[in-house]
Amino acid sequence: MRRIFALSFVSLALFGAEPADWIVSAHWVLTMDRDRRVLEDGAVAIRGARILAVGSRSQIEASYRGRKLHRANSLLAPGLVNTHTHVPMSLMRGLADDRRLREWLEDYIFPAEARNVDAEFVRWGTRLACLEMMLGGTTTFAEMYYFEDVIAEATREAGLRGVLGETIIGFPAPDFKTPEAALAFNEEFIRRYRNDPWIVPAVAPHSHETTPEAAYRAARSLANRYGVPLMTHLAETRQGREEALKRYGMSPVRLLDAWGVFQGRTLAAHVVWVDEEDLAILQRRGVGIAHCPSSNAKLASGVAPVTRMLALGLAVGLGTDGPAGSNNDFNLFEEMDLAAKLQKVTTGDPQALSARQALEMATILGARALGLEDRIGSLEPGKYADLIAVRLDRAHAVPLYDLYSQMVYALKASDVTDVMVHGRWLVRDGRPLTLDARRILSKAEEYGRRVRASLAQR
Ligand SMILES: [Zn+2]
Known part of the structure; x- marks a missing residue:
């Protein structure tokens, strides 16, 4: 027995x-x-x-x-979570460094984009970025650029997870000439990917400096119609804050709040130039933050008050931002390290932003900022x-x-x-098992030569 x-x-x-x-x-x-x-x-x-x-x-x-x-x-x-980037800009890595944000954008990036960015450029740039990201431990990234359908295809091919939003901007972009056309495309894109396990479609109005109120409002209502997130740049530079105060009598945070932008799931990148009242609004609206320490340091934008944000319970993730001029890579290990150190420098307190908190930002808090905490992180x-x-x-x-x-x-x-x-x-x-590294690297060199030649002829 x-x-x-x-x-x-x-x-x-x-x-x-x-x-x-x-x-x-x-x-x-x-x-x-x-x-x-x-x-x-x-x-x-x-x-x-x-x-x-x-x-x-x-x-x-x-x-x-x-x-x-x-x-x-x-x-x-x-897997690490990159909450803010522009992946196809990998092909413009280091194109114009050590310059002011506006000069960098207007004299280099916008002309280089106008002359070079098409669907194939975006496909190869995304492949290059995905290769770098997966080799460095990033498994999910949030990105806003152009030709977002091509980015989704290349992301699926790599096997990474992406929160992808077509940029809505108030001037002609490489793919669409008006915000209305970009929004119409964005709706199709959302319909196509809303049930995809790898891709979370989003709507991405660029910033209050470049995107008009009507486009922001249309972007918010489109996002809410399909229950997808809205991503935007917010309060990145001192100049942007001063302009908003002069033109609208409001800080960028109060301005976007007045435009109804935070009435639904929102992910805001940078959020450097904010006061207590701004932070209270972001807390009340449950806005997720993409903190980009390398980008903010490199462009001398400043240091976001991350210690204060975390104390208020905001979901703050880490982002690399685009690799052209503002970073120049997709390395979340560097972002964790720098995020922790910058908070110590600005607060004068070595206990500010511990290593554990930095890793939380690169994983579970980043997932929460993206609204994906129940799935990843x-x-x-x-x-x-x-x-x-x-x-x-x-x-x-x-x-x-x-x-x-x-x-x-x-x-x-x-x-x-x-x-x-x-x-x-x-x-x-x-x-890498899903991508052909050799082919991607040689294509990247080829695009580098092409971009350089296009800027020489001005
Ligand atoms: Zn950005």
Whole structure:
């Protein structure tokens, strides 16, 4: 009797193990879940696109059977979230550096865009950006540019997750000559992608300096009609704030609030030049913030009051901004590091913006800012399987005392070895699986020559 019982118990343990597609394990697992659990010798079980379970390796391996990937000297973390960028601008990386924002835009970027940007430029620029992003551990990005349907196709092909909004701007753009035409296209784009698991379509009026009130109002109502987010630049420069005060008698935040822009899910990029009243409005409206420390530093825009925003409970994610002039790459490891350090500089307090908070901004808070917290941003059962493995065996990574400190202040994007999005491996052993790196790099060189030639003939 006792023997039969013991036998059936053994068979239950063997055959009762639930099927999984992958069991990914590592020395450390940074879950970024509600309790911010850090697991030593931890594992994640994955089936299809989603996470089944997260726990100790022994427990997960006893409960699930499936293919295994074990990284003995690495950490696993949720995929990083870039909340603000312009991906096709990768082909204009470093085109005109060390200049004022307005001069940079009007003398270089706008002419270079007018002469070069078409659907194929956008396709190759997106491929280049996706290659760089996936190799550096970014699994989701929010982006606003032109030809957003082409960006969506290239993003799907790479296998990354994108929140994509067609730029609505008050002057002729490379694809549409009026805000009305861009909005009509945007509606088609939303219809096409609103049920796509990888792409979240959005509407993206550019900024109060470049986009008229009517276009902003139309953009908000379009976003609300389909329940998609609105993304915009906001309060990036001191000059922009002064102009808004002079022209409208209101700060940029109060101006967009008066135009009804925050009446629905909104993601605002930069938000540097704000006062307490502005922050109270953003808090009341639940506006998500994309903090872009490299861009704000490089263009001397200033430093956003992130410590204050976090104290108010705002969802603040990290963004690289576009790589042409304002960054010049898609490296969220650098953004985490710089975000933490800039807050210490501006507040005079070394405790301001801890390493853990910086990693929260690059993961779960970024997901919340995008309205995707229930799907991504942490390693938890039910969420999409978007995860990265980061090696811990290089000279700059030993010894290890504190995982959050190591991740934010010491590790580099080039330490990422494996990347999974939606349950699918995009990078293994540092090699991209979904994109042809050689072809993309040679195309990028070709576009570089073309852009340079186009600017020479003026
Ligand atoms: Zn931007």
